[in-house]
Amino acid sequence: YFCLTEQRYTEVPRYLSAEHHPENILIHVTSFSPSDKLLVFTVATKETDGFHRFMQTAKHFNYTVKVLGKGEEWKGGEVPNSIGGGQKVRLLKEGIESYADQEDLVVMFVECYDVIFAGGPEELLKKFEETSHKVVFAADGLIWPDKRLADKYPVVRSGKQFLNSGGFIGYAPYINRIVQQWNLQDNDDDQLFYTKIYVDPLARERINITLDHKCTIFQTLNGAVDEVLLKFEEGRVRARNSVYDTLPVTIHGNGPTKIHLNYLGNYIPNAWTQETGCSICDLDLLDLSTVTEYPRVKIGVFIEQPTPFLPKFLDRLLTLDYPKEALSIFIHNNEVYHEKHIKKFWEKAKNIIRNIKIVGPEENLSQAEARNMGM
Template sequence: MHTIFALLLTLLCTVSATSIEDVVVLTIGGGDSNGHARFLRSAKVYNYDIRMLGDKTGPVEDSVKLQLVKEAVAKIAKEHSDKLVLYVDGPDAVLSAGPLRVVEELTRDREGPGGPLKVLLSADGVCWPDKALAKKFPKPARGRRFFDSGAFVGQAGVLERLFKEASGKETSLQELFTNLYLQGAIRKKYNLRVDHTNTLFQNLHGATGEIEV
């Protein structure tokens, strides 16, 4: 499923992690498309540390994306396990806020920033690729119920351990996160959440009525 993401821009608050070096962005090389160039420009504006994965000359299969991301996360975790990894499927995304915004939302609880770190997935209004699993997803108090693995963020060390909980038979990031998220014990253990109300990620797929330009 092709989606468009925007990292939402809001007022920054003071949080414990305060350096742009605290966040690294992973994205998949997808050729020299206008969309990919736009994504890289937006990342440069906010001084993100961008790491391009895979072949830069063309599309990358989902199974290859999965392996590239797992390997990149493991490498970062070995160097700095507490570094925040923001994965964005670059060809159809833009970043509209800086690294501190990412840190703020990852530590936000009901009382504001400063809570426990979590792994956060972008929300989606559609359950895919297996619609039959829709009824197994927890219902949020408000917002979108499902997620899209085209954008997620979490600490490198936590993500590495989370990935190791998977069966190893998954063929895409979406399948991997679906299998993990539907296990209540895993959600609790890793504080795995969906950005139901689009506080950090805005998935524009099917959301034309939610966006003001």
């Protein structure tokens, strides 16, 4: 009897060996789905665009996701610009209790507003099991929120040293053992709570916790944007950590890296591939045939550095399939070299688009000032 679901087998008894009685041998194969032994928790009190992007990538890989806090008022503080987030621990503490006795269930907690999946459950479970630990937290090169705890961290010869609570994975009883220690307020800091457990040598050893030092599972982008490169595979795109040569399963745009996560999310995992082009561009489209008055659309173009193919890009603005009377364009050009291209575009566009504003390099605006002017 071979039991593939548990990745082990029981040998066929000798008296039923194929040599003597082949007609009596039954090999029973049970189909196995990695998602059967994996449950993903996240917290989303509101369904933002970031949440929908996260769920789209989870659906692509067939993750089972349990969303906590739906409709609940957020009382966890003004993260990410300050400490806070304890409400997430409290919700996880409540949500995991019914799974706490399932010793073979692997539980993952991950943020959702600024996270995307880049790999599937089977890869995730394999990488987790290879760590030989009960709980694995994401690792970060930057310490937050208490730098005074830096000396308490174990020394790491290679890899990122500090804990990031935006993603962790472990067996359900062990995750439950951690979060059941929470007795603070919703606006207390979740990362500080997990950090104090990790830097306690006895607690770390008792629960068997480690960090994902080389971003095998979790990739945090804060302080690591330059490490992460796009890797185009057949039919999908991965993020590759070029320092450790790993392919992380989740990408977390923590801190001030949200815009870079947006860039990565334009490709990962299947938003755009060389084989299919854009696979999500036709989702959630507005049927304009049902609209009596077209929404006015302002297009902002910010040319902050020498940019190849700019004339072709500008020409394409004039071929958009949208009523030109409902379009307006704001252009900030910070490059003297492109002034000739902007001038040529203006000559074509001024009789097509009714509202065009162009700000040139002579204004000496920073990119932030230009974007604020555009708004």
